[in-house]
Amino acid sequence: MAFAGQIEALLQILAAGLLLGCLYGLMCAGLGLIFGIMRVINFAQGEFMMLAMYAGLTGVALLAPGRSWAFAVAMLVACVAAALFYGLGTLTHWALVSRVSGARAIGTADAGHTGQLILTLGLSLVLQNGGLMLFGSSPVSIPNDAAIRSWTLEFAEGDVMLFVNQARALSALMAVAAVVLTVLLMSRTGIGRQLRAVASNPIAALYMGVNVDRAFRTAFGIGLALTAVAGVCVATFYPFQAYTGFDFVIIMYAGVVLGGMGSVGGAFLGGLLIGLVQQLSTLVLPPQLQNTAVFVVFLAVLLIRPQGLFGRGVERA
């Protein structure tokens, strides 16, 4: 019986880690894409995710006829949010980020990093406080039945039971689909080729006729679109408010660095690993030390592979 209990705990926590890890992975993929191509550290990524969560909540409130349909509608809203946030990303890049990155930053002493840091940190604060003013301080989430329902799997004649939360499982599938599409976009399309060329060497790409600023704008838009999908998915089971982005942004950075900067797939796997470590650590450590365990693993990986698990080099992937 005790053995069955241990097996059940292991399976349950493994499942929880995988499901959460897929969503962390999607968030990391969005951030990793922006960093890998533009070399811009976007500190406002968490706040853009928070905006997407509220967009999801609003969309579902307008479209869903009831709690039972709310999850399906939320997934549709996530796709619409991806398109909207792609637009918001390109607009933000055109209006703000392009002033301190891309062609304008080439040749500057610090490659525009100081300006980028101040700009994205400032943007993060504006979005956080703007969100608080606009949406209020009450924690909310997308009300839906899937968040409190699970599929139950029984093993060993019912001695071992596995509960798989429906909202988390379907959100994880959505996350995997979004990352697969992004990897295909990057590897099989002309836009992807341009983005990879710009990521590899923006000056050479410029000489080859690639519009570097437009490529950067596209990358920023895709990065935000991925984060928007993650935000709407998370909002189906996680209560959020204007400051929620901050809770995730550290995880995003850890995942991107762990996976290897510049690699979309690597960033996803970095996020997945963080989700697994965060949950599996509770088998041997008190739950208070979940994030400590994440950063111990993070430091250990960096000690052995400074370029991250799937990164090709520190300078440029």
Added chain:
Amino acid sequence: MTTFTRRGLIGGALAMPAIIHGTASAQTGVIKLALLTPLSGPFARQGELERLGAVLAVEDINRKGGIKALGGAKLDLAIADAGANVEQVTAAAQRLVADRELVAGMGAWASSFTLAATEVTERAKLPWVTLSWADSITERGFHYVIATSPPSSKIIPAALEPLLALAGKSAGKKPSTIACINDDTAVNQANMEPLRKGGFEKLGLKTVMDENFSVPLSDATPLIQRLRRARPDLVLLGTTATSDSRLLLQTLTEFGLGQGKVPVIAPSANWGTPEMLKNMGANYLEGVIGVAGNWTSKQQAALNQDLLQRAKEPWLIQDTLSNYGHVLLIADALERAGKADRDALMTALLATDTSEGPAKLFLGDRLKFEKTGRRANPVPAVFQWKNGKPLTVLPEADAEAELSWPRPS
């Protein structure tokens, strides 16, 4: 014979602005009070509810002619954001005490915040009124702190004792095992301390699980998985953030342990907020028992109705009620002190002994304080979710409904 030295004269001259300021505010017809509460970060909603109570009380007092003993001086509320952590609270408290016109202050909601803020306000000799629970707030030998809520050590037994007695009668079997999941904030650890040190044993309960987590919780699965294997008769969920409360209850439900299958006792006011209803739905909250420092009373239905209409909230909870009461308490003490002086006000606050005025905003008969500043004979409020509303069930004199043993629906 008085000897004037150069050093003494310079010191006196430097101290003059502070001395003048101390009385200037009352002379100009304004008495400044501070409210330090989280208005940003994960606890912003609770801070907003605190702000609401204080603002409404200041409005009411000023509309009724201000502080009569001070020539009708009006109250002025200086609101400061306590932020999301102890460092921000300390910085905000330091900025507040730089204002020498302040006569008293209130806040800072979470016990860990109040412990940090009062370290600063005590040095400034600023009378500070709080609803925070942790016993240590009034056990540090401070002279300028008033705590209106029951201490942590009395909060959980207040719900457990009557509930265990009731369980024996209505469920036929007295619960014998309990599982505890708490966040690691000062208040929840203070709540648990006496129970871990023999408190549960005295109640006839065996602890089958006792886990702590850090705020915010990313996923409650590992905790609820352990709880499921531990098979307790009761579960105690000590959370500070509404988002964590929601996540725990959601996962309990997902694992088939919600809706009364394992009775939930939650020693935190956030379990009775309208957000819990909005996010979880009435079905999943039915029967959940909460414990707080203050709640609504059937004896004050008219007052509550008036406040409700102006607050534009579906119901009032500890944070709004107590802060409304705190402003009334300070105003009452100012009337008795007859001057807007910090020491005189603190003496008057400690001498409070009334069943009228501010006492109406707190449960129990009288509002009176011990020498430590903690309320004498405080009465914890026990509420229970019934048909989509968290109703006071204990103490009986204030109860809006009867405490019932949660049954699986």
